[in-house]
Amino acid sequence: MIGFLAFVVFPIVYSLAISMFQYTGLQSAQFLGLDNYGRMLADPLTWTSLGNTLYYSAWAVPVGLVVALLLALAMNRQVREVVVYRTALYIPSLAPIFALSFIFIVLVNPGTGIANQLITLFGGQERDLLAEPTTAKLVIVAMAQLGAGNAALIFLAGLNNIPQTLYEAARIDGASPIQQFGRITLPLLTPAIVFNLITGVSGGLQVFTQAYIMTRGGPNNGTLFYMLYLYRNAFSYADLGYASALAIGLFIVGLALAVILYGVSRRFTNYEVAA
Amino acid sequence: MRLRSQLRRRIGMTALAVLLIAVAGACAQARPNTELLVWTVLGGSVELEAQNAVIDAFEKENPGVTVQLVPKAGQFTGDNAALIAAVRGKQSPNVYVIDRFTTAQQASVGLLSNLQTFIDQDGDNLRDEYLPFAADEASYNGDMYALPFDTDARGVLYNKAVLRDAGIDPEIMDPKNGALTIDELMDLGEKINQKDKNGNYTRMGFIPWDGQGFHATWALINHAEWFDNQTCDTTFLSPGWKKTMEDFQSWSKELGYQQVQAFIARVRPPNQPPQQSPLYTGKIGMAIDGNWSLQSIKEYAPKLDYGITYLPVPKEGDKPISWAGGFAATMPKGAPNQELTWKFMKYFAGEQGQRIYMSNQSKIPTWKSLLEDPEVTKDQGIFPSMMADTLARPALPVGAQISDAMDAAQSGVLLGEETPEKALDIVQARVGPKMKQFCPFTLGNPE
Numbered sequence: 001m002i003g004f005l006a007f008v009v010f011p012i013v014y015s016l017a018i019s020m021f022q023y024t025g026l027q028s029a030q031f032l033g034l035d036n037y038g039r040m041l042a043d044p045l046t047w048t049s050l051g052n053t054l055y056y057s058a059w060a061v062p063v064g065l066v067v068a069l070l071l072a073l074a075m076n077r078q079v080r081e082v083v084v085y086r087t088a089l090y091i092p093s094l095a096p097i098f099a100l101s102f103i104f105i106v107l108v109n110p111g112t113g114i115a116n117q118l119i120t121l122f123g124g125q126e127r128d129l130l131a132e133p134t135t136a137k138l139v140i141v142a143m144a145q146l147g148a149g150n151a152a153l154i155f156l157a158g159l160n161n162i163p164q165t166l167y168e169a170a171r172i173d174g175a176s177p178i179q180q181f182g183r184i185t186l187p188l189l190t191p192a193i194v195f196n197l198i199t200g201v202s203g204g205l206q207v208f209t210q211a212y213i214m215t216r217g218g219p220n221n222g223t224l225f226y227m228l229y230l231y232r233n234a235f236s237y238a239d240l241g242y243a244s245a246l247a248i249g250l251f252i253v254g255l256a257l258a259v260i261l262y263g264v265s266r267r268f269t270n271y272e273v274a275a
Numbered sequence: 276m277r278l279r280s281q282l283r284r285r286i287g288m289t290a291l292a293v294l295l296i297a298v299a300g301a302c303a304q305a306r307p308n309t310e311l312l313v314w315t316v317l318g319g320s321v322e323l324e325a326q327n328a329v330i331d332a333f334e335k336e337n338p339g340v341t342v343q344l345v346p347k348a349g350q351f352t353g354d355n356a357a358l359i360a361a362v363r364g365k366q367s368p369n370v371y372v373i374d375r376f377t378t379a380q381q382a383s384v385g386l387l388s389n390l391q392t393f394i395d396q397d398g399d400n401l402r403d404e405y406l407p408f409a410a411d412e413a414s415y416n417g418d419m420y421a422l423p424f425d426t427d428a429r430g431v432l433y434n435k436a437v438l439r440d441a442g443i444d445p446e447i448m449d450p451k452n453g454a455l456t457i458d459e460l461m462d463l464g465e466k467i468n469q470k471d472k473n474g475n476y477t478r479m480g481f482i483p484w485d486g487q488g489f490h491a492t493w494a495l496i497n498h499a500e501w502f503d504n505q506t507c508d509t510t511f512l513s514p515g516w517k518k519t520m521e522d523f524q525s526w527s528k529e530l531g532y533q534q535v536q537a538f539i540a541r542v543r544p545p546n547q548p549p550q551q552s553p554l555y556t557g558k559i560g561m562a563i564d565g566n567w568s569l570q571s572i573k574e575y576a577p578k579l580d581y582g583i584t585y586l587p588v589p590k591e592g593d594k595p596i597s598w599a600g601g602f603a604a605t606m607p608k609g610a611p612n613q614e615l616t617w618k619f620m621k622y623f624a625g626e627q628g629q630r631i632y633m634s635n636q637s638k639i640p641t642w643k644s645l646l647e648d649p650e651v652t653k654d655q656g657i658f659p660s661m662m663a664d665t666l667a668r669p670a671l672p673v674g675a676q677i678s679d680a681m682d683a684a685q686s687g688v689l690l691g692e693e694t695p696e697k698a699l700d701i702v703q704a705r706v707g708p709k710m711k712q713f714c715p716f717t718l719g720n721p722e
Contacts, residue, residue: 026385111541238384
C-alpha cells in the first residue's frame, strides 16, 4: 500500500499539480492555471505525435496479436523438442529495444540490409526506409513484432487451459482443424486476447526508444511519438510543466481507450471454460 | 491490535529504508575538496584524449588536485536529461562541457551558474580575450555563462581526383578564385553525378542537404534573420529563410530526394569505418564540411588529393562567409567547490588549456592571441583565416526548439510534404510564442 502510494499515486498527483505551472524544475514555479492544457490542445505537434502513436498502435497491436498467437500455437506443438522451440521463439522478446533498434538500422539500410535486397529483387528502386515518414513508422511497427513472445506466453497459458475433451468431442463430430480453431480455440482464448489487447495498446501508447534511437522523431515529425515529444519538452526544453500536462493528456487517452476496449470486449469475451 | 502492530512495523521498515537511501545519497554527494568532476559532450576518442591532456597539465600544476572526465552526450540538441537530474538531485558535476550554441537555452532555464560574478571578482576583462562571436554565444542577457573552449569553420571540401574524372579542372575550386555561386556549385555537382541502369546513384557530385549542409548553414549563407531585437520576436518568415527553403524544394526535385537518401544510406552505412568515408573513396565529389575533418583525413586518408574552398555565395561577387560553432565549459547550478572549479575552468578554456587541446587536433582556438600562432592552427588550410568573417548561430534561449522545428521544416520541404511558406509558418508558430516568454531579451552583448 505504501509502495502504491509512493510510486503510483504520488507521481500522478505531483504531475497533475506541476502541469498547472510554468516549471523548469530548477527555478521557482509560476502558476498558470489551465494554460498548459490550452496550449497542449492548440499545439499541432500534440496532435501530430498523438496521431503517430495511434497509427503505430493501430498497426503494431493487431499484427502483434496475430504474430503472438501464431508463436503460441507453434510453442504448443506436441513434439519432443518443444522446449527448444519455446526458447528460440521467446528469445527475441528478451533483447533490449535499444539493441534491436541498432540491428534494424542495419537491416533496413540500402547497403547492408536485406530489406532493400528484397525490394530490388521484386523490381523496386532502393529506398532509405527511415527517410520517409510512412515507411519509417512501418519499420518500427515491424520491429515491435520481435517482442511478441511475451504476449505469446499469455496465449500459451490460455491454450493450456482449454480442456482437451472439447477437441476430442469435436474430432468425433468430424470437425476439421480449422473448424476446431474457429469454434473452440479462438472463443476460449478471448480473455487472453483482451488482456493482450489492452496491455498492447497501453505499451503502444508509450512507444519511445525505437524512434529515439533510429529516427529521432523524423523525418518531418513522421515518427515523433507522443512520449518522444513529451521527453523533448521535459529534457531538451526543460518545460516540465507543459510536459506534465502532456503526460496527463496521455493518461486520459490511455484510460479512455482501455475503458472502450474493455466495454466492447465484454460482448464477445468468453470466461466460462477458460477460467 | 496485531494488525496495527504489523502496520507500525511496516511503516518503521519503510522509514528505515528511506533513511538508508538518504544517507547513501548524502555519502555519494560528498566529493573531496581536491576532486573535480567534469562531464563532456566531446566524447570522441581523440577529443577525450586531448581533454585528458589538458587535465593532466592542470593536475601537474596543482598537486593534490584530481579531475575526473566523464563523457555525456544526449540524442537531441540541448538534451539535458542527465544534467537536470544531477542538478535536481544536488549531484552536479563541477564542469559541464557543452555545445556552445545551447548555452543561452540552458542558462535561461536555470541550469547553469552565472560566471559573470567570478569574472567581475577577478577584475580581468576575460570576455575580451575571446573571439567576440564565441563570447556572445557563451552569454545570456549580456552575462557570460560559459567559457568558449574551441571553435570551427565551414567550407567546401572536394576530391580533386573525382573532379578530374568528371572532366572538371579542380583549379576552378581554388579559393584564390573566390567563392563559387550556389548555382555554379550545383552545376559542377551535376557533371559528377552518375547513375546505374536502374536509376540508382552510384556517384554524386554535391548533396546540398548532406552533412553540414543543413538549414542553419544555408540560412547564414542567405543572410537570413533569426531575431528582431526591437520586437523581441523570431523572424523565420524573412526573405533569407524563404530562399533557403525554396532552394531545398528545387534541389529535392532536381536530384530526386528519395534516390539521394538511398544513396547516402548506402555509401554511409551504420558503423562505417572512417577510411570508407564517401568523400575519401570518391563516391561523393564535394561536401560542405568543417576543419575538424582534416584531422580525420590526415589519419585515415593521408593520400587523398583534396582541396578546401569557401562556402558558396548567393550571387557572383558576394563576400564569402563561414559559420562557427564549438564547445564551451560551464559550471552547472549547485556545483560544489566553486573556487577550485573556477580555477580549473579558466585553465581549461584559457590560453594554456586551449594550446594543449589544439596540439593534436584540427580545431581552432577561441582565445584570440592563439589564433595568431601558426603552431596552434597549423595544417588547417584556409579555415583559420575564415575567423575574420565568420558568423555564428544567434544564441537564443529557444535554440533547441529552433533546431528541432527547422529539422522538421527542412525534411518536410525535401519530402515535398510542405511548401516553403507553410514550413516556415509552422516554425514561426511553434517557436515565436515560446520566445515571447523570455522577453524582454536582447541578442548579443549589450555593451
